[in-house]
Amino acid sequence: MQIFPRSLNKLPLVVGAGATAGLVGVVFFIWYYFSPYFTQVGYSPKQPxxxxxxxxxxxxxxxxRYCHVNVERAPLAMVPPTETCxxxxxxxxxxxxxxxxxxxxWQTGTPMEWNxxxxxxDYVYFDHSVxxxxxxxxxxxHGRIDQMEQVRMEKPLSMGWCLECHRDVKVKQGDSEFIRPVSQITNMAYTHDAHxxxxxxxxxxENCAGCHR
Ligand code: HEC
Ligand code: HEC
Ligand code: HEC
Ligand code: HEC
Ligand code: HEC
Structure with a gap:
């Protein structure tokens, strides 16, 4: 007695092909969405x-600030020159x-090429000092840089991410979890437990021209 129709004999083949296509899809999905070009989170190139x-x-x-000397004064934080090392x-x-x-x-006077x-x-305006x-x-x-053997990107730097904080600071002005005493800006272990x-x-x-000038 035949319980399953004969056509089902092809089932394993179909399932196999489907699984392969699915796997390719998953690999592509992971490759595309998690690659540095998409979110950039976790991007951590090897340095020279x-x-x-x-x-x-x-x-x-x-x-x-011993190395990133411009961070309080200018848009760019700057990676230090060889002299600093x-x-x-x-x-x-x-x-x-x-x-x-x-x-x-140092000997040749050729700057290091850090990645x-x-x-x-380029169409986004950002200023560290502000x-x-x-x-x-x-x-x-930037996350807990003090714990990183090799720098890794912790936040997406996407428009949504910027705006999330810009809105939040506004709403909770005066006691935003992000705002700390200026004396503590480089203190990696600082916790926001007080007003x-x-x-x-x-x-x-939050207006477009604020960041796209
Ligand atoms: C002794 C010098 C020195 C000190 C101190 C230092 N850095 Fe750096 N930093 C570097 C150098 C060199 C690089 C470039 C190589 C690398 O990425 O590791 C760098 C890279 C970075 C980057 C990534 C830059 C990029 O390409 O996007 C960030 C973010 C950063 N530092 C933040 C910090 C923070 C936050 C602190 C303090 C907690 C700090 N650094 C202290 C030397 C320093
Ligand atoms: C509000 C978010 C924010 C804060 C706070 C911040 N950074 Fe950055 N940082 C960025 C962004 C965004 C970039 C990329 C800037 C660009 O491409 O123009 C960046 C880039 C850098 C770089 C790469 C070189 C450069 O100047 O672009 C270094 C080094 C760096 N940050 C260090 C620091 C240090 C040190 C501090 C604290 C004193 C700090 N950052 C605070 C968002 C921030
Ligand atoms: C304030 C002093 C100081 C500065 C500035 C400094 N370093 Fe260092 N560095 C040290 C010390 C101390 C050690 C650890 C030595 C040990 O392990 O006994 C070290 C270790 C290292 C090592 C590991 C070497 C090894 O063979 O284990 C590297 C790589 C390094 N530093 C790179 C740099 C670079 C690049 C810069 C500039 C961006 C820099 N350092 C700036 C003090 C400094
Ligand atoms: C953690 C919170 C936070 C994040 C994340 C953040 N910002 Fe801001 N940003 C602020 C605060 C707070 C101010 C207001 C400073 C003031 O009014 O004095 C500000 C101000 C600015 C300004 C106004 C500067 C000026 O010269 O008037 C620009 C432009 C800006 N941010 C761009 C960005 C961009 C682009 C990003 C994302 C890559 C970003 N911000 C991410 C908190 C943040
Ligand atoms: C707080 C800063 C900030 C504000 C305000 C802002 N943007 Fe952006 N915008 C960014 C950043 C950062 C990026 C880059 C995102 C990335 O690289 O993933 C961006 C990217 C874009 C892009 C390119 C998107 C893409 O997929 O390539 C467009 C278009 C854009 N913004 C339009 C706008 C418009 C319209 C407004 C006003 C309604 C606005 N932005 C307000 C920070 C901002």
């Missing part, structure tokens, strides 16, 4: 020298193989 924020910030206790590495770890490219850069991780499209002097800490946008008065009346733009 394995500079570690975990060591230099987390363990040695250097302040962000050589302040110490002229005397510390002078024979380290890992530091060879830094020494070559850029956070990069907005945010930092308003009491928005580095950690709000913090913003340093000035904050007015983050």
């Amino acid at each position: 020298v394995p500079y570690s924020h975990r060591l230099h910030v987390g363990q040695l206790g250097l302040d962000c 050589m302040n110490c590495h002229q005397v510390v770890k002078t024979d380290s193989k890992l530091l060879e490219p830094i020494r070559v850069s 850029r991780i956070h990069k907005l499209p 945010h930092v002097t308003a009491g928005v800490g580095c950690a709000a946008c 913090v008065e913003p340093p000035r009346k904050l007015n983050p733009p």
Whole structure:
């Protein structure tokens, strides 16, 4: 007695083909949506020298502004020049193989070519100093850099992400979880457990021209 129709003999084949197509779809989906070009979250390129924020910030206790000197004054935070590294590495770890490219850069005067991780499209206007002097800490946008062996992008830097905070700061003005005392902006371990008065009346733009100038 035949319970299943004969045509079902092809079923395993069909299921197999379907599964293969499905798998390709899933792989494509993951590749497309999770690739740095789409969300960029998690993007963490290897650098020419394995500079570690975990060591230099987390363990040695250097302040962000020792290297990213422009962050409170200008739109760009700036990655430090070789000279900044050589302040110490002229005397510390002078024979380290890992530091060879830094020494070559120092001797030849050729700047290091660090791979850029956070990069907005040219049509977006962004200014570090406005945010930092308003009491928005580095950690709000870059995560726990002090724990990273290699810098990794923590936030999507998408328009929705920018606007989410701009709206929130507005709504909760005076006690937004994002605003901290300006003295604490580089303190990676700071927690928002008390009411913090913003340093000035904050007015983050939600209109298009605020960010697309
Ligand atoms: C001793 C110097 C030094 C200190 C101190 C330092 N950085 Fe950096 N930072 C670098 C260098 C060099 C790079 C580029 C190489 C890399 O990405 O690791 C960098 C890269 C970055 C980037 C990624 C830049 C990009 O391409 O998008 C961020 C974000 C950053 N640092 C934030 C911080 C924060 C926040 C602190 C303080 C908690 C800090 N840094 C402290 C030297 C430093
Ligand atoms: C304030 C001093 C200081 C500055 C500035 C500094 N470093 Fe360092 N760096 C150290 C110390 C201390 C160590 C750890 C030495 C040890 O492990 O005993 C170290 C270790 C390293 C190592 C690991 C070397 C190895 O062989 O293990 C690398 C790579 C490195 N630093 C890169 C950099 C780069 C790139 C910069 C500039 C962006 C920089 N450092 C700036 C003090 C500094
Ligand atoms: C409001 C969010 C925000 C805060 C707060 C913030 N950053 Fe950034 N950071 C960004 C964005 C967005 C970019 C990419 C900027 C671009 O492409 O123009 C960036 C880029 C960088 C870069 C790459 C080089 C550059 O200047 O573009 C470094 C280094 C950096 N940030 C360090 C810091 C440090 C250090 C702090 C704290 C003192 C900080 N950032 C606070 C959002 C932020
Ligand atoms: C964690 C909160 C937060 C995030 C995330 C954030 N901002 Fe802001 N932004 C602020 C605050 C607070 C101000 C208001 C500063 C003031 O009024 O003094 C501001 C102000 C601005 C301004 C006005 C600057 C000026 O010169 O008037 C621009 C432009 C801006 N943000 C762009 C961006 C962009 C683009 C992003 C995303 C890549 C972003 N912001 C992400 C909090 C944030
Ligand atoms: C707080 C800052 C901010 C404001 C305000 C803002 N944008 Fe944007 N916008 C961005 C950022 C950041 C991007 C880049 C997103 C990315 O790269 O994923 C962007 C991207 C875009 C894009 C390109 C989208 C794409 O998929 O390539 C368009 C179009 C745009 N914005 C239109 C607008 C319009 C219209 C308004 C007003 C209703 C507006 N924006 C307000 C920050 C902002």
